[in-house]
Structure formats: structure tokens, C-alpha cells
Amino acid sequence: MNKHIQPKNALISVFYKDRLAPIVEQLNRLGVNIYSTGGTQTFIEELGVDVQRVEDLTSYPSILGGRVKTLHPKVFGGILSRRELESDNNQLVEYDIPEFDIVIVDLYPFEETVASGADEQSIIEKIDIGGISLIRAAAKNFKDVMVISSRADYVEFHDILKEKDGTEIEDRRRFASKAFNISSHYDSAIFSYFDDGNTAFKFSMPNANSLRYGENPHQKGTFYGDLEGFFEQLNGKALSYNNLLDVDAAIHLISEFEDTTFAILKHNNACGIASKDNLKDAYKAALAGDPISAFGGILVCNVELDEQTAQEINTLFCEIIIAPSYQKEAVEILKSKKNRIILVQKESNLPNRQFRTILNGVLEQDKDVAIDRAEGMKTVTKEEPTAQHLTDLEFANKVCKNTKSNAIVLVKDKQLLASGVGQTSRVDALNQAIEKAKHFGFDLEGCVMASDAFFPFADCVEIAHQSGIKAVVQPGGSIKDNLSIDYCDENKMVMVMTGTRHFKH
Secondary structure: OOEOOOEEEEEEOOOOOOOOOOHHHHHOOOOOOEEEOOOHHHHHHHHOOOOEHHHHHHHOOHHHHHHOEEEEEEHHHHEEEEOOOOOHHHHHHHHOOOOOOOOEEOOOHHHHHOOOOOEEEEEHHHOOHHHHHHHHHHHHOOOEEEEEHHHHHHHHHHHHHHHHHEEEHHHHHHHHHHHHHHHHHHHHHHHHHHHOOOOOOOOOOOOOOEEOOOOOOOOOOEEOOHHOOOOEEOOOOOOOOOHHHHHHHHHHOOOOOOOOOOEEOOOOOOEEEEOOOOOOHHHHHHHHOOOOOOOEEEEEEOOOOOOHHHHHHHHEEEEEEEEEOOOOHHHHHOOOOOOOOEEEEEOOOOOOOOEEEEOOEEEEEOOOOOOOOHHHOOOOOOOOOOOHHHHHHHHHHHHHOOOOOEEEEEEEEEEEEEOOOOOHHHHHHOOOOHHHHHHHHOOOOOOOOEEEOOOOOOOHHHHHEEEEEEHHHHEEOOOHHHHHHHHHHHOEEEEEEEOOOOOOO
């Protein structure tokens, strides 16, 4: 089997042109004939590199508004010909077909178009026909053809060309595997769209990224997905398995808040979060919630991170910082710790489906996107909530929703005072929260409490009252709701219900 191939002809037709230029220039330096179409052809010409039109090869123009450009025997013959067969080579010569050694083709952005909320006709037009066919043909013939099917692989392919002036069979097989993974995922996404999102889980995620290890050093770990679609990394080492879990929790939590908000997370739970008039105050209030757990934590905010806040953060050892943007001076300050991961969160849509492996199968569910607004909360006690109560109850409920069950959250003035997380009883969760708040010097008088599920007995509201808690939000739904309501009425406490449970196991 041929191990090394010095490329002679390359076919390039891509939707995304970024990072393509170095490859085109390297192919030109190697004397490779480049064939292309449409916008890619124009892009290559603007680089000052000679390019041949596919239409000149096939003697057919692009037709049907660009729907048919490369679907022609002279294109696919040049990709699928088996170099070791004399009969195939003779037919290439007979019909004047070039042998394509390299195929660089990506796919129309179908998923991105669906996520954008585009109309159905626009979505249908983003179902790639020629591209998927070219990718599969080139991957099938990996013995002789190198296929690059994603811009995520452009840098690696450029490095291979630069180092080897060609391709090796090991490279071609590996890139073929990536191509089939991409084509499988693409078809699954199209099926999911036509099936109204009710598709059974198919493990065909693109872009497998090997991690240093899994949850622990003795476990292997891999991330399937496109981090570049969510973040730009400005500094620090590669994200680990546990980092990614925390980042996911941080992004879901911060997405709940519109006011200027700063959160600090540890092991997927908020150990501090606050909304204030400015980011520096929000950070200081979040840190005060649990300065011990904040050590080595994940920091996230929903507005531009400024120089003053960066100076405050820089005194804390933290693993990761996430913000939608940064002042230039803030980045320079935060980069003083070389391993500190600094992420710019891009505008991206989070998936609305969630999956979890169990036993020998997979669980699938809708993501919990319900947000319980203050105006929708039902007051079930004689005592009415104040405007401040409602503001804090809504804040507390958002945090509670993103906290491991059983969960209790204590809040005052849009600041997390403490939470009880992952407990086997709601009483334990409440006692944990109260003890923690008092340990860090918080006065619970007048604060509010959120619970992720109903109270089957009055014990939690009784404990809350004895600690100075004045208002409670819970989903309700217990056959003994009246026990908690009656206790609140007897002790002039406020209780509101949302009707929505937010378990998070």
C-alpha cells in the first residue's frame, strides 16, 4: 500500500474560508494544481494563487442557483479512482480526468441555520448534497486521497503538509475517520430536524478532543463538540474533564440573569453569586459568600470584565474566568498567572436536549428552561411579599434551580448567603445552609429561602423561622402543603409557590 503521496491535484470547495489561506499557499509552494468553485475560487484568486474552475473541468456550468456544481463523473472519477488498478488509470487518461490527491470540503451550516430560527426554506437550502458526497467519496478512497472536512482540522493538515510535503497513509485514514464522524453527525442533525427534535440519541458528535484524563487521572477522557463555537481562549492550559463540567454549570447558571451578575462555582455548584450595580461589587459580594470554596474556583460574569474587577480577582487563585468580553487592561492583569484559563464567551445557543449515560443505555430529556418570574409566583400565605422579597425570591430560585438536589438556597439583597447542596434530606440541606451562612458571619434576619422541591412537613419552615428567614419560595404540590402554609401564617412568614419543581440530580 502506498505510504507517502506527493499531491498533484487538490479540490477545494468550502463554506468557511477562515484559516484556509496558509493551506492554499502551502499547496501552491508544492506545485499542486488547485480546482475550485464559486466563492472559494474567488478567495483563492484573491490570494494571488492560480486556480482552475471545476466548470472548465466538467464543461458544465454551475446550475440551479448553485445547487449542482461538483456532481459530475470527472470530479468523482478523479476522487474514487483506485491508483493500483490499471483499468481505472486508463479510464482517467481516456476521459482526461485529473487524480485528486487532496479534497478540502466542508458542509453547509445546517445546525447553525436551524438554531438561528430561520424559516424552513432557508434551512432546507442548507442541506448539503455535493459536499457530503465529496467527503464520503474521498474518505472511502483514503488509500489515495486526503480528505479535510472541517476547518477545525486546517491547522493540523497545514502542519502535515509543511512537515512531509505530502501525506502518509496513517494521516489519510485518521482524517477519513473524522470525515465519516462529521457526515454521520450531519445526517443525524437533519433527521432530528425532520423528526421535530424527537430523535433518539445517536452518539455521533463531531470533533473528538482527547483530554489529559477523565474525572480522575486513572480514567481516560474525551470531549465531543466544538468549543471554538462557544469560547475564545485568551490564556492558560487546555481545559480538563472537570473544568468542562464546571464551565458547563457556570454557563447555564449565568444565563439566567439579566442584571450585572458575578458567580463563583466549585464542583458544579455556586459557592457565591451576587447581582449588583457594578461588576466589582458583584464580585466582592459573590466572594464573601464562601471565600474558602472560591479558592481554585470557576469565575463567570455576564458583562464586560473591567480593570478594577480584574485587580480584585488577581489576588485569588482561580482555575477559570469566563466573561463575554474584557477590557484590554483586565486581560493583561489576569494573564499574570500563566496557567489561569481566560475564556471569552461567544454568543451561542445552548442545546435544548440533555443526555446522560446509564447502565447499558442513555437517558434523554428536555433541558430545564423554565424561569419562575416574580410576577408569576403565587402567594399562598396571609402575609404578602414585599417588592424586595420578590426580587430576592426570584434570584434565589434561579440559583436553586442550578444547584444539586436536595437543595436549599438563602439569599438577601441579591446575594447568595449560603446553600445546602446534594443532601439526602431537605432538612439536612437547610441546616447545612444555615450553619454555613453563620460561619461566614451573615445575619439571616430578613433573608429569603428557596427550595428545589416541596416541603412534605412543616419542619423546614419552622427551622427557617427560628433562624430569622422571612420569605420562602417552593414549587408546592405536596398533599400536606397546608402544614407549611399554616405554620407560616401563624408566624407571619411569607410563602410563594411556583408550580415548577427544579430537581437537579
